[in-house]
Amino acid sequence: MTALQIADIIGIISFALSGFLIAVHFKLDILGIFISSFLTALGGGIIRDVIANKTPFIFNNNLPIILVFTTLLLAFIFNLHKKTDLEGKTWFIISDAVGLVSFAITGALVGINVNFNFLGVLMLAFITAVGGGTIRDILINKVPSILVSEFYGTVAIIVGLFTYFLNLFKEVNILNLTILFIFGVTLRLLAYYKKWHLPKL
Numbered sequence: 001m002t003a004l005q006i007a008d009i010i011g012i013i014s015f016a017l018s019g020f021l022i023a024v025h026f027k028l029d030i031l032g033i034f035i036s037s038f039l040t041a042l043g044g045g046i047i048r049d050v051i052a053n054k055t056p057f058i059f060n061n062n063l064p065i066i067l068v069f070t071t072l073l074l075a076f077i078f079n080l081h082k083k084t085d086l087e088g089k090t091w092f093i094i095s096d097a098v099g100l101v102s103f104a105i106t107g108a109l110v111g112i113n114v115n116f117n118f119l120g121v122l123m124l125a126f127i128t129a130v131g132g133g134t135i136r137d138i139l140i141n142k143v144p145s146i147l148v149s150e151f152y153g154t155v156a157i158i159v160g161l162f163t164y165f166l167n168l169f170k171e172v173n174i175l176n177l178t179i180l181f182i183f184g185v186t187l188r189l190l191a192y193y194k195k196w197h198l199p200k201l
Contacts, residue, residue: 003177004109008045008057011102012064016041016071017095019136024081026140033081034072036136040099041068043132048107048124052114093192094185096133097155101184104129104156105177108163112172118164125160126153151191154198159184 019040023033042058049056058064075081080091107128111121130146130153137144146153162180166172190196 003172003174004106004113006174007102007105007109007177007181009063009067011099011106012041012045012067013071014095014099014102015044015132016068017075018092018099018133020072020075020080021092021095022136022140022142026142028140032140036140037072038068039136039139040132041071043135044103044128044130045106045132047131048110048128051124051127052110052116054110054114093189097185097188097192100129100152100156100188101159101181104159104184105163105181107156108160109172111160112164112167121164122157122160125163126156129153129156129159151188151196151198155184155188155191158187 016037019037020033022040023036026032028036042064045064046056046058104125107125108121110128111124116124130144134144134146159180162183163172163177166176166180
């Protein structure tokens, strides 16, 4: 299994849970919960693959759908749907951070694999990481996290930047990507709990 596949799997599971928790928080019905989870987990990857001129991964592989369904099933089994105050709690913050960083890495790696330039790699990392969540937030009439949240989109860009330079120096491997993953998640959690913001006008 490649680093890209591992990061994609982690991102799908984490964002499926994140989408589920957001849907429960906004008291969506069962269909709304499924739509929120699928959009959050798979939306960014679909946009990524279309931009990279590839057939979206979920259209020729059943694994992403199985991962989302399994995540939702476990969430129901553990009665997470009965806890409507989870959005600002630890599980939501961690799952969202893990999904964000994982998808930033996959976006950057896909951009590198299709020979995108520096800007293309950063943009693909950013879009993959925030695309699904942004579509979800718009659907539920919520201001997208990338516009207001603490260092949210910025973390995706930083992770994409480091991935690009790792490739530039031929240092893309499981160990270095794992270190980058831990760094990215830690940065996102610090930004959230320390209330770090970009300057506002």
